[in-house]
Amino acid sequence: MNTRPLLHPLLWLTLASGLSATLYGAADWYRIHAGNALIAKLVSGRDVELDRVIGGPFELRLARAYYLKNKHRYDEALATLSLVIDQGDAARQARNRYNLGNLYLEQAIAQAEAMNINAAMPLAGLAKQAYRQSLALDSNQWDAKYNLEAAMRLLPEMDRISPEDEEEPVQQKTQLWTTVPGFPRGLP
Numbered sequence: 001m002n003t004r005p006l007l008h009p010l011l012w013l014t015l016a017s018g019l020s021a022t023l024y025g026a027a028d029w030y031r032i033h034a035g036n037a038l039i040a041k042l043v044s045g046r047d048v049e050l051d052r053v054i055g056g057p058f059e060l061r062l063a064r065a066y067y068l069k070n071k072h073r074y075d076e077a078l079a080t081l082s083l084v085i086d087q088g089d090a091a092r093q094a095r096n097r098y099n100l101g102n103l104y105l106e107q108a109i110a111q112a113e114a115m116n117i118n119a120a121m122p123l124a125g126l127a128k129q130a131y132r133q134s135l136a137l138d139s140n141q142w143d144a145k146y147n148l149e150a151a152m153r154l155l156p157e158m159d160r161i162s163p164e165d166e167e168e169p170v171q172q173k174t175q176l177w178t179t180v181p182g183f184p185r186g187l188p
Helices: 006-044 051-053 060-068 072-081 090-113 117-137 142-160 165-181
Strands: none
Touching: 006 060, 051 060, 051 090, 060 072, 060 090, 072 090, 090 117, 117 142
């Protein structure tokens, strides 16, 4: 039996598959390198064309949202972040919701500092909701826990500086103590 006729096509097939794998790897490396260059451009503070971001990987979209947030273009950052909010595994989705909460919290703090309490309240509520969703997906997100607490502290501060009359908080305090049950006395 002669194995030479079978060996010749097998060598060509191996060579062709190796060459195609090399070309595919080189194209993938070039795509990753181009994406990293665009991310570096965004991190340095320069904008990138929108059509390059839309067709780009997840990390590029996230970098674009970060760039827009730093430029205080919150609506565009929210639109960009909403495109990737449900992508990836649970840990990545938790991180995306954490970033969304940060975006809302930054807006709420800016509105509160400008004394726009009516605009800050819903933004703080959206931030808390995003942080809770992040923690539901990954309970080990310590940053989300910390920022959730910061968002929860923001609301009582806004209630204190609201322009309503001053008698209402006193009434709320007395109502609170009348509804708290007393401690039983004596031994069981």
